[in-house]
Amino acid sequence: MADQSRMTLLLPSRLWRRGVLLACLLLAVPAWSADILLTAAEDGAGVQAFTQALAQQRPDDQVSFTPLKDLPAPSQLPAGTRLILLDLPSLDWRLLDTQGPPTLVLRISRLQAQQRLGNTHPSKISLLWSDPPLERQLRLVANILPQARRIGVLYGADSEFLLHELIELATPLGLEIVPQLWDNTSDSRPLQTLFKNSDVLLGLDDPQLYNPKTVKNLLLSSYAQQLPLIGPNAGFVRAGSLASTYSDQPDWLAVLDRLLDHPPANWPHTLYPQHFKVVGNPQVARSLGIEQVDESAVAARLAQGEKRP
Structure with missing residues (x-):
């Protein structure tokens, strides 16, 4: 009888400990997985x-x-x-x-x-x-080329729709967009016209204009006119443009991680990566007589100035 009484007393204690253990395990397991x-x-x-x-x-x-x-x-x-x-x-x-x-x-x-x-x-x-976001690229110009005011922009039939937005973004920064249609990339005259009326050239991500066939003409023309080319992407900087902003794999993974933490109903229709870096070409800077781009410092200044939702 004594043993039975002791078991009766121990049973609720064991059940309580098991309940606590089960609760801890449940808390350790995520409420859902995607x-x-x-x-x-x-x-x-x-x-x-x-x-x-x-x-x-x-x-x-x-x-x-x-x-x-x-x-x-x-x-x-x-x-x-x-x-x-x-x-x-x-x-x-x-x-x-x-x-x-x-x-x-x-x-x-x-x-x-x-x-x-x-x-x-x-x-x-x-x-x-x-x-790269147009506003971020314009602010990159303002940071590394503060004397530049006239921003030359080549555009084609596919990229013309970006011009209105570009002009709206440039105005508050005190910058003027100088657009130039380049519908025949074998004809260098539009390039020469644009270079004469611009302080810097901003490249749009338009593969009809910026591609392996046009890169030599674009870069040699910019060197001849001592006119820096910003963008249109990190690859073009390696080829010979001055600088650009870009997002790499860790930046994209950070974007996905943040979005996947939220219900799909809250996902935005469109989004630029919040995280980004700046890349510069030191050799191009030297050849143009421009101070070398401090990539980390410029990226930090740009990030600090961007609006966050």
């Missing part, structure tokens, strides 16, 4: 490295990559999936179906979106821009 699916037409080492980096960053979620050719129609994917598109073919596939899960389109340029979507914006699709 099913994150990445896709692209090509499955290369870069894609796999990006997928693995995102999976390591979000260990509580189910992160996977499936080649585009192996996916069903978007409407046949589970509604709870969070879909991340890594290239333009996957966006074209997604646009074929008005139904489908919430979708983040990674690294698409303003021009590419304009060509595919015009002024429309499909529901449940968020576009994460790859080209």
Whole structure:
């Protein structure tokens, strides 16, 4: 009887301890985990490295990559999936179906979106821009070339839609946009006209104007006129332009991490990466007689001056 009484007393104590242990385990497990699916037409080492980096960053979620050719129609994917598109073919596939899960389109340029979507914006699709924000590029000019006032801008039929926004952004900074149509990249006369009326050239992310075929003419002309070229991207800086802002893989992972922490209903229609860096070309600076760009210091000044939501 004594043993039975002792067991009767111990039983509630054991149950209480088990209840506490169970509660602790439940608190340690996330309340929910997301099913994150990445896709692209090509499955290369870069894609796999990006997928693995995102999976390591979000260990509580189910992160996977499936080649585009192996996916069903978007409407046949589970509604709870969070879909991340890594290239333009996957966006074209997604646009074929008005139904489908919430979708983040990674690294698409303003021009590419304009060509595919015009002024429309499909529901449940968020576009994460790859080209540097126009305002950030203008403020980069103001930081590293404070004497420059006339900003020459080459544009084509595809990039003309950016001019109005560019002019609106430049005015509060005390800058004047000098636009020049360049519809025939074999003709250097528009370049010469623009260079004569500008203090600096700002490159738009328009592959019809800035590409391997035009780079030599553009850069040699800018050197001849002692006119710096800003942008249009980090690759062009390596080729010979003065400087640009850009976002790299860690910056994009930070953007995704922040967005994936929120319900898809709260995702913005469009977004530039908040995190970015500045790259400069010291050799170009020396050849133009310009002070070398202090990349970290300039990036910090630009970030400090940007408005945050």
